[in-house]
Ligand SMILES: Nc1ncnc2c1ncn2[C@@H]1O[C@H](COP(=O)(O)OP(=O)(O)OP(=O)(O)O)[C@@H](O)[C@H]1O
């Protein structure tokens with residue numbers, strides 16, 4: 001989610017109608033425009049990880065209201081329930097928690113992105129807003145996803161609340177992506193500015209989120225289990241919406257309720273790798289040196305229950321279910337799509353080719369060469385959970401419409417000053433790949449969308465493409481290669497066919513990375 005906060009009239013949140021009633025499923029699937037189905041499935045994926053449904057899945061009050069159930073654990077309530085939260089999706093999560101917990105909630109503090117309340121209000125999304133006289137105090141900060149003074153004030157208020165708790169209290173912690181920037185509390189003498197500079201430098205030199213957050217944890221009072229330590233001896237329940245591949249609780253928002261297992265050597269390795277060790281400010285050196293003699297052991301988080309309440313896999317599972325209801329043979333390929341956007345686009349192009357051939361020629365060996373290339377590329381991408389074999393077997397079985405689903409977060413190496421996002425760039429590149437060779441008597445569509453509803457610094461969530469895109473664009477005087485050469489995918493899609501290929505959802509109030517949907521429908 002980027003800095004511009006705008007919410008467009010949004011997603012239909014009602015479930016898809018039961019399309020299995022009357023008539024055959026396949027007929028229904030083929031009777032609906034592919035692009036419309038793609039949009040619906042994307043919306044169903046997002047719908048599964050909206051704050052309300054997520055919290056209701058894991059939290060409940062017993063009928064007498066005396067106990068709070070979190071999955072299979074129960075906690076006694078007696079005017080002892082407090083709430084803190086930080087992250088891009090936390091406003092809606094706090095609103096849902098407030099709705100559910102009512103007057104059991106004594107007090108709360110949350111740290112959310114600048115402008116988010118106005119944006120949600122503007123869009124009429126009341127369910128994402130706290131009640132007028134809420135006991136939850138809201139701080140807005142971290143413009144451009146960078147820690148700032150406002151976020152620091154929020155972090156200090158959160159720490160103060162946590163430190164005031166006793167062994168009788170229960171602290172509910174709401175965590176989502178963007179939480180690291182919204183909870184800055186550098187260990188003195190490190191200053192906010194020094195931490196900001198170091199984070200920016202690491203990110204600019206290509207450090208991944210694991211590396212970045214290892215350093216953030218080492219320099220923070222609250223990250224890496226610090227918040228849990230501050231709340232001790234109160235019990236702590238963290239409800240975590242994952243925006244990191246694999247859902248590692250110690251990485252998401254830098255794990256404020258998970259004891260850090262990294263030591264100073266790990267930090268020095270990372271700083272070395274990105275050429276930053278020599279120029280470290282004295283304050284950072286001091287804090288790292290101190291950390292060596294003051295390790296916070298894992299035992300310090302025994303009073304904490306960390307629960308992942310939403311993830312990319314969960315969103316994809318719902319889209320898969322809805323695709324099946326629409327008559328598709330649906331397979332989730334991976335919820336860990338990571339790597340260079342160009343390679344991932346080639347992967348989807350080849351996949352469409354191989355799956356298309358198998359679907360229409362009914363011969364699993366018909367595209368052996370492309371099949372081999374596809375497997376090689378998949379191996380290069382090193383996707384830990386890839387279900388390629390299963391997907392291709394399902395295609396052979398299908399003899400009808402197929403939907404392959406995946407999710408994750410590809411990387412774009414920015415080369416130009418164009419306007420775009422990783423989803424629009426991926427879709428455009430896949431569009432080019434789909435046009436490389438004829439695909440046979442099969443309709444193909446690929447959609448890529450950011451589940452937060454905002455792809456890079458644009459107002460679109462993503463885009464969808466079909467084969468023939470490059471030639472149709474050329475007929476409109478648009479050269480796809482030129483747009484791609486300076487990462488200008490958004491400008492391309494705004495021009496191409498009057499912008500109909502853009503996916504607009506507005507800010508969704510959630511964020512579990514991106515969803516990729518590949519449809520193949522024999523004619
Ligand atoms: N012109 C562009 N073309 C393609 N990708 C871009 C462009 N400009 C920015 N990006 C990509 O957009 C991403 C930043 O956008 P965004 O804010 O949506 O992602 P994020 O910070 O990872 O947040 P979130 O996880 O909430 O989506 C970066 O990965 C960046 O490489």
Ligand SMILES: O=C(O)[C@H](O)CO
Pocket residue numbers: 176177178179180181209213243244251252253254
């Ligand atoms: O806040 C963060 O650290 C990132 O969004 C990953 O969760």
